[in-house]
Amino acid sequence: MNKTFDNTEQIQKKREDYIGWTDYFMAVAFLAAKRSKDPHFQVGACIVNQDMRIVGVGYNGMPRGCSDDIYPWEKGKKKLYVCHAEMNAILNKNSSDVWGCTIYVKLFPCNECAKIIIQSGIKEVVYVSDKKAKKVEYKASRQMLKDAGVICTQYKPKVGTIVIDFDEDNDSSPLETEKRSE
Ligand SMILES: Nc1ccn([C@H]2C[C@H](O)[C@@H](COP(=O)(O)O)O2)c(=O)n1
Numbered sequence: 001m002n003k004t005f006d007n008t009e010q011i012q013k014k015r016e017d018y019i020g021w022t023d024y025f026m027a028v029a030f031l032a033a034k035r036s037k038d039p040h041f042q043v044g045a046c047i048v049n050q051d052m053r054i055v056g057v058g059y060n061g062m063p064r065g066c067s068d069d070i071y072p073w074e075k076g077k078k079k080l081y082v083c084h085a086e087m088n089a090i091l092n093k094n095s096s097d098v099w100g101c102t103i104y105v106k107l108f109p110c111n112e113c114a115k116i117i118i119q120s121g122i123k124e125v126v127y128v129s130d131k132k133a134k135k136v137e138y139k140a141s142r143q144m145l146k147d148a149g150v151i152c153t154q155y156k157p158k159v160g161t162i163v164i165d166f167d168e169d170n171d172s173s174p175l176e177t178e179k180r181s182e
């Protein structure tokens with residue numbers, strides 16, 4: 001019996017259907033992807049340190065100062081310009097480095113991102129989709145990550161969907177939509 005709480009009344013048990021760490025970090029990566037302006041493919045990444053703290057988040061997008069209304073999103077053209085989610089997450093880090101961290105990402109990293117992941121000291125990649133595995137860039141990235149000792153794990157989230165209801169704590173009228181420029 002816990003001496004601090006030795007009352008005889010029924011104790012309210014904690015919630016059990018909370019999401020686990022991996023689903024949570026992957027959900028942050030998927031949420032970040034929703035910020036992407038790429039009409040064909042949205043990628044998000046979330047970097048987590050050994051204390052389970054998020055230290056960087058990113059998504060694929062045009063570089064700062066390069067307007068996503070002007071630069072091309074067509075396949076074959078965009079690759080010259082787009083910054084990948086993994087690279088943005090690493091560059092956006094709010095810690096001095098990402099040594100020993102884990103990166104959660106929607107898609108298995110490409111060769112360019114693999115190089116940055118390795119050189120930044122990230123020790124683990126957790127990804128959901130491997131849909132580009134047959135492409136030469138992804139064969140190269142898999143080889144490099146393996147040789148560099150970066151653990152790569154494909155993850156099947158425990159829950160299929162996570163619904164975010166901005167209205168869940170509102171008893172009556174739905175939230176008024178505030179006009180904001182984004
Ligand atoms: N590891 C990756 C791979 C790709 N991306 C981004 C870059 C592009 O915006 C898009 C891929 O477009 P596709 O040419 O396949 O239509 O995904 C990334 O952020 N990270």
Ligand SMILES: [Zn+2]
Nearest residue numbers: 084109110113
């Ligand atoms: Zn990449």
